[in-house]
Amino acid sequence: MSQKTEKLLSLLDGQPVIPVLKIENVEDAVPLARALARGGLKVIEITLRTKTALESIRRAAAEVPEAVVGAGTILDARQFDEAAKAGSRFIVSPGLSRELLSAAAGSEVPLLPGAITPSELMTAREAGLDFLKFFPAEQAGGAAFLKALASPFAGIRFCPTGGVSARNAKDYLDLSNVICVGGSWVAPDDLVKAQDWAGIEALARDAAGLAKH
Numbered sequence: 001m002s003q004k005t006e007k008l009l010s011l012l013d014g015q016p017v018i019p020v021l022k023i024e025n026v027e028d029a030v031p032l033a034r035a036l037a038r039g040g041l042k043v044i045e046i047t048l049r050t051k052t053a054l055e056s057i058r059r060a061a062a063e064v065p066e067a068v069v070g071a072g073t074i075l076d077a078r079q080f081d082e083a084a085k086a087g088s089r090f091i092v093s094p095g096l097s098r099e100l101l102s103a104a105a106g107s108e109v110p111l112l113p114g115a116i117t118p119s120e121l122m123t124a125r126e127a128g129l130d131f132l133k134f135f136p137a138e139q140a141g142g143a144a145f146l147k148a149l150a151s152p153f154a155g156i157r158f159c160p161t162g163g164v165s166a167r168n169a170k171d172y173l174d175l176s177n178v179i180c181v182g183g184s185w186v187a188p189d190d191l192v193k194a195q196d197w198a199g200i201e202a203l204a205r206d207a208a209g210l211a212k213h
């Protein structure tokens with residue numbers, strides 16, 4: 001296992017679900033991170049899909065010490081650097097590219113890149129990355145596909161994301177090559193919009209209870 005994977009795994013500390021967050025209103029970042037941490041999901045991924053994402057990362061990282069804030073939807077080296085500077089402790093991408101791999105190689109911040117096909121897995125492996133995001137998990141073939149990758153790629157482990165929910169998370173978590181899953185279901189847009197932090201805390205608590213094996 002690479003040193004950066006070890007670092008990422010120690011940040012995760014056995015958490016079975018990484019909430020994937022889309023924050024429109026920057027004022028929501030701190031209470032949302034706090035609610036998720038109260039529910040047991042300290043490690044969160046704030047996606048760069050909104051204008052307020054970087055400022056949301058900055059605020060959550062600075063004001064919620066119990067949270068481990070990462071950035072998601074990172075597509076290139078510039079975004080990698082901006083997210084790292086904002087205080088992201090880890091970086092998630094839906095895919096992998098040479099540019100992103102080289103940004104990650106020059107940084108202390110671990111990268112969780114997306115990969116699906118055997119060839120993509122081999123590219124990641126050559127770059128020393130052995131913990132990958134399997135995205136979009138359900139649409140790409142789901143738990144059956146991921147299970148089939150376990151034999152030839154014994155050293156590679158995954159965080160399946162995309163179409164994962166309370167309904168099917170266990171199907172993934174039960175696989176030997178899955179460490180955790182990612183998903184937006186613990187912080188749905190309507191609850192965030194309603195600032196229903198208690199509701200989100202309850203969803204987080206259920207997700208945190210989805211132990212591996």
Ligand SMILES: O=C(O)C(=O)C[C@H](O)[C@H](O)COP(=O)(O)O
Binds near residue numbers: 047094164
């Ligand atoms: O933005 C990224 O970096 C992505 O890779 C996409 C997200 O992980 C998925 O949008 C979450 O999927 P859902 O749980 O199905 O909503």
